[in-house]
Amino acid sequence: MKLFYLTLLTLSSLLFSPISTYASEVNIDYSVQEVSSAIYYHQGVHQDANQQNIGAIANVSFIIGERCVAVIDSGGSYLEGQLLRKAIKLKTELPVCYVINSHVHPDHTFGNAAFKADKPIYIGHEKLAAAMRARQAYFARTFEQLLGAAYQGTEFIYPDKTVSVNKPLTLDLGNRAITITAYPTSHTDHDITVFDNSSKTLWTGDLLFSERTPVIDGSINGWIKITKQFLTMEIDTVIPGHGPATAHWQQEFYNQLRYLTVIREGVRAIIADLGTIEQASAVVGLEEQSQWELYEDYHRRNVTASFVELEWE
């Protein structure tokens, strides 16, 4: 009875608070698609995080073994983490034993706390903890505002187990082995990928953007190098950080490679001509505009980031 009143009180206070979308959010239609046997994902929308989309803008995923479940990126808010957990419980009774974060960005880590009750092992790149420490205060302040009620409950959970560059880690989910690989600076300075050895499915995290404008928060040179490396791999299906899971993954890597190369060559030419950031962001990569979602929001920032990197070549 007491609980009922408490719920009523909470609901009414929410109804009369400016965050009026919360009621619809809790009934949000959150579905997962099966990519291949026992691999599911929820595709994020191509938007920036807000109260309506509860931060569910990146792909989040899980893979079920015979012993337990691994979550690969936990969602863009505590609320998305809860919805993902609910979706997992509908598919299996097996426990979640691993929560793997491809990198620190909020759309990939903010659901971490929703899995605490499962006592999973949280896994990330050896530099994930440092990246999280440096960004935590900034992310908390910014995303509490952007996400409103969906943010409530979000915690910054640091990896229990880390993966180093050149030292892949293999985990067994019960007759199902997955391999986690860490990379040098590319999309960020702490990206990892997950590979399911039996189905040859690769989760790239944000090392691959499909449809949505790639965001450079690491090194354009590093990212070009790694994008090329992926092209030589033997993979059946790719689940990118953003955009649909696909068997035609090579085309997606080629698209990203083309975009990054257009920026790099354009910026290099302007630097060589003693040009400025303003000149570079006015002209470089305009031909890519029709190819990418959210181009207006991210493209010129990418040019700026590349400029300050490439002027030290």
Next chain:
Amino acid sequence: MFSQTIKFIILSMMLSFLSTGVRAETPKEPLWPILKEIHFEGKTIREDANDLLVIEAPKRAEDAAIVPISVKSLVAQTADKYIKNIHIIIDNNPEPYSANFHLSPELGMIEISTRMRVDQYTFVRAIAEMNDGSLHMVSRFVKASGGCSAPAGKDAAAALARLGKMQIRMRKPTVGEPVQAQVIVSHPNYNGLQFDQKSRRYIDAHYVKNITIRYNDTSLIKVDTGISISEDPSIRFTFTPTVAGTLQADVMDSRDQSFSLNKNI
């Protein structure tokens, strides 16, 4: 002394307001009247001095931690009449007084640019102080937020590895012709507002304090900088070499580390 104390109190109040308030929001009360009183006490500043100076800044910054800002003069520097200082003020930054360019009459025309951090929507002001002491201001409103509190650096290891590395970039100059040059120093320019969760404290401020640019021992530009300047501080300027010689850039940071580079022309 009394007025200094008052100023300090006002400034402290402002800073505490800035650090506890929501950074993305512009303060409701304009800070400029207070800033003017602190930095130009009792002086008259001619506003909208568009006949003397042009300030350029993006209306909406792409990256709040790297906001290009440039200032040009429309009147040539002469020995009799020249701009002695250009003060840059970013009203709503944690440290609004962002830079002071001390300029030589030898520069000819003023055409300088740098990259700033912008923490909230704000006016960016350039105030020219003439050799006769008169003050002339131009300003621009810039929409950007988070440039000061945003975490430093995309690749911390790479940034640290090249700390203090410098470049002087310019085209092959012709004696007697104006030439554009850029001095850039690799430096994290930690502003003391970036929080480290492990140590539970803010990363100590460690920033470039000043950059001096000379040509054959004549000082062209000396700029006092601070925490509003972006990582890897960059100064672009135009000057006219009248004879062959050496362009020299000296950088001093807040830990009294110094870095130098020169280039023969």
